[in-house]
Amino acid sequence: MQRGLTALLVAHGLIHGVGFIKAFGVAALPQLTSPISRPLGLLWLMAALCMVASGFVPARMFWSVGALALVCSQVCIGTAWPDAKLGTWINGVVLLAVVYSFACSGPLSFAAEYARDVVSALRRPTLTSVVTETELEPLPAPVQRYLRATGAVGQARVYNFRARWTGRIRSDASAPYMPIAAEQVNTLGVDSQRFFKMTATMKGLPVDIYHRFVGADATFRVRLLSLFPMVNAQGPELNRAETVTLLNDLCLLAPAALLDPALTWQPLDEHRARVTFTRGAQTVRAELRFDDAGELVDFTSDDRLRAAPDGRSFTRTRWSTPAGSYREFGGRRVTSQASALWHAPTGTFAYAELALQDITYNVVSR
Numbered sequence: 001m002q003r004g005l006t007a008l009l010v011a012h013g014l015i016h017g018v019g020f021i022k023a024f025g026v027a028a029l030p031q032l033t034s035p036i037s038r039p040l041g042l043l044w045l046m047a048a049l050c051m052v053a054s055g056f057v058p059a060r061m062f063w064s065v066g067a068l069a070l071v072c073s074q075v076c077i078g079t080a081w082p083d084a085k086l087g088t089w090i091n092g093v094v095l096l097a098v099v100y101s102f103a104c105s106g107p108l109s110f111a112a113e114y115a116r117d118v119v120s121a122l123r124r125p126t127l128t129s130v131v132t133e134t135e136l137e138p139l140p141a142p143v144q145r146y147l148r149a150t151g152a153v154g155q156a157r158v159y160n161f162r163a164r165w166t167g168r169i170r171s172d173a174s175a176p177y178m179p180i181a182a183e184q185v186n187t188l189g190v191d192s193q194r195f196f197k198m199t200a201t202m203k204g205l206p207v208d209i210y211h212r213f214v215g216a217d218a219t220f221r222v223r224l225l226s227l228f229p230m231v232n233a234q235g236p237e238l239n240r241a242e243t244v245t246l247l248n249d250l251c252l253l254a255p256a257a258l259l260d261p262a263l264t265w266q267p268l269d270e271h272r273a274r275v276t277f278t279r280g281a282q283t284v285r286a287e288l289r290f291d292d293a294g295e296l297v298d299f300t301s302d303d304r305l306r307a308a309p310d311g312r313s314f315t316r317t318r319w320s321t322p323a324g325s326y327r328e329f330g331g332r333r334v335t336s337q338a339s340a341l342w343h344a345p346t347g348t349f350a351y352a353e354l355a356l357q358d359i360t361y362n363v364v365s366r
Contacts, residue, residue, distance in 0.1 A: 014052070016051060022036050074091055111197065121193050136259075143273050150255040166354075180198050180200045186246070188250065189260070194249065205224060208226050215280075217239060238305075253359060256332075275287075297323060323338040339354070
């Protein structure tokens with residue numbers, strides 16, 4: 001579809017070049033009967049250049065360049081209506097593309113909101129100390145082994161990270177999976193925050209999803225085609241669910257942050273430990289299971305709430321995230337494959353399968 005639109009824009013732009021050619025007498029064009037002055041011919045040239053350029057600019061810029069091309073084009077068409085009126089139909093297609101581009105990358109889009117949130121969250125660099133072996137002593141033995149296995153000892157404490165994912169999700173056990181691409185930024189510590197932006201494909205149509213957790217309030221919003229709201233969830237149940245997710249992020253993606261005083265630990269056996277996480281008014285718990293190599297292989301919590309498809313109601317449901325395929329990212333070894341499972345009364349099923357593409361720690365916004 002994108003290639004087809006580019007071809008259409010280029011062809012439409014080249015046709016606009018005809019107006020410039022006629023205005024400056026470069027060639028005789030009897031097909032174009034309407035007179036075109038030289039100043040107007042420059043507008044035709046501008047429309048041609050903008051239309052062609054809009055086919056090659058980055059996606060985030062298309063709506064602005066395309067809108068300029070569209071206005072110039074339609075003005076030109078209006079001045080030569082008998083000969084050029086069919087171009088209005090093409091401009092109708094361009095208008096739809098511009099509107100969609102504005103919706104998915106303009107200032108009111110999730111993408112723009114996410115970008116603003118990230119800049120704000122990362123604008124203040126934080127000085128960190130190095131994790132030492134002595135600091136591990138209060139932790140349960142399997143958690144100590146995990147921090148050593150992931151390379152946390154000798155590395156700087158983590159105060160934020162940015163991660164990129166690919167994978168697939170579905171709403172329930174009977175629904176088809178939807179491919180996704182996602183990016184998230186977490187800040188850790190007393191004022192921890194989480195921003196998770198995802199694009200899924202549902203029946204061939206793009207769906208934008210944005211989880212935002214700042215202060216005491218979390219929001220979960222979904223838009224079809226970046227335009228049509230499908231879910232707009234918020235409230236205490238979502239705040240609790242997102243607190244569990246934030247804890248899960250710490251355990252799987254930022255092992256060095258498990259020394260945070262907001263976490264308290266209870267040893268269970270050589271391969272299991274229970275963690276309690278307090279963030280503001282929310283306190284949640286999870287059980288962590290480790291293998292013989294010291295890697296975290298499962299995270300289970302009974303404190304996460306499963307949202308209804310419309311995001312208006314929540315049901316407490318056991319939630320787990322089996323993990324594996326540990327890889328090194330920038331000197332830190334973390335899971336690169338994880339699933340998210342609901343243990344519903346009707347049976348356990350995976351609703352998300354994710355592959356970590358990249359993760360960067362202690363990022364400073366430019």
